[in-house]
Amino acid sequence: MTILGTGDAFASHGRFQSGYIIEGPGCRILMEAGPTSLCAMKRMDFKPAALDMVLISHLHGDHFGGLPFFLLEYLYESPLRKTLTIAGPRRLEESTWRLFRTMFPGIKPDLDRLVSKLRFVVLEPGCDVKIGQVRLRAMRTPHMKRNVSLAFRLAIGGKTIAFSGDSGWTEEMLPFVAGADLFLCECTYFESTQLDFHMNYPKLDANRARFDVGRMILTHVGREVLDRDREVKLEMARDGMRITV
Numbered sequence: 659m660t661i662l663g664t665g666d667a668f669a670s671h672g673r674f675q676s677g678y679i680i681e682g683p684g685c686r687i688l689m690e691a692g693p694t695s696l697c698a699m700k701r702m703d704f705k706p707a708a709l710d711m712v713l714i715s716h717l718h719g720d721h722f723g724g725l726p727f728f729l730l731e732y733l734y735e736s737p738l739r740k741t742l743t744i745a746g747p748r749r750l751e752e753s754t755w756r757l758f759r760t761m762f763p764g765i766k767p768d769l770d771r772l773v774s775k776l777r778f779v780v781l782e783p784g785c786d787v788k789i790g791q792v793r794l795r796a797m798r799t800p801h802m803k804r805n806v807s808l809a810f811r812l813a814i815g816g817k818t819i820a821f822s823g824d825s826g827w828t829e830e831m832l833p834f835v836a837g838a839d840l841f842l843c844e845c846t847y848f849e850s851t852q853l854d855f856h857m858n859y860p861k862l863d864a865n866r867a868r869f870d871v872g873r874m875i876l877t878h879v880g881r882e883v884l885d886r887d888r889e890v891k892l893e894m895a896r897d898g899m900r901i902t903v
């Protein structure tokens with residue numbers, strides 16, 4: 659895994675927003691496409707057209723707002739030679755195109771050849787699906803009120819990676835991630851423990867032993883956590899970090 663971005667929506671402390679490249683046998687996935695993900699990917703010399711799948715946890719801009727830049731890239735700079743699957747919650751497809759048309763109006767005539775290379779897949783909470791080389795499970799997280807936000811569990815190349823997406827604390831996360839080799843867990847807050855739509859560090863620290871995972875890494879870290887990073891005892895992700903699972 660190569661971590662492109664570990665920041666929150668505010669790009670706290672200048673960190674890039676969510677983006678993770680997962681490479682397994684015959685499969686290259688971009689999990690989350692924040693507005694800074696294409697930039698981070700090019701800095702790290704990854705080829706955007708080499709992706710097989712883009713996985714999106716929910717329809718907040720720091721997680722899917724980078725998709726129009728990828729689509730523009732595929733139109734003019736890096737044409738797709740194979741089908742790219744874009745998987746995520748309901749309304750991802752229409753939301754992506756609406757955002758694209760708003761950001762880059764008037765280029766519809768070129769779109770048809772791109773659309774034929776894209777395959778949008780809806781992931782419902784509780785799903786257990788095989789997409790290419792990946793077995794993928796999704797769980798609904800307490801984060802958005804009306805829209806669905808998801809956590810993921812991916813089995814790829816004999817390894818299991820779990821990802822919280824954005825989520826408030828929920829006991830359901832414990833069995834969902836149990837047995838994973840790697841668990842990437844969001845940790846947006848430190849002292850704002852009253853906010854129930856994101857994780858906070860004291861709660862995660864107090865419950866670390868209850869997560870039955872090989873390695874747990876905090877990500878999507880917010881200003882409060884970064885301001886107090888000397889007090890953080892759990893492993894924290896950094897932009898550009900490479901992890902072999």
Ligand SMILES: [Zn+2]
Nearest residue numbers: 667718720824
């Ligand atoms: Zn977020």
Ligand SMILES: [Zn+2]
Nearest residue numbers: 716718801824
């Ligand atoms: Zn969010």
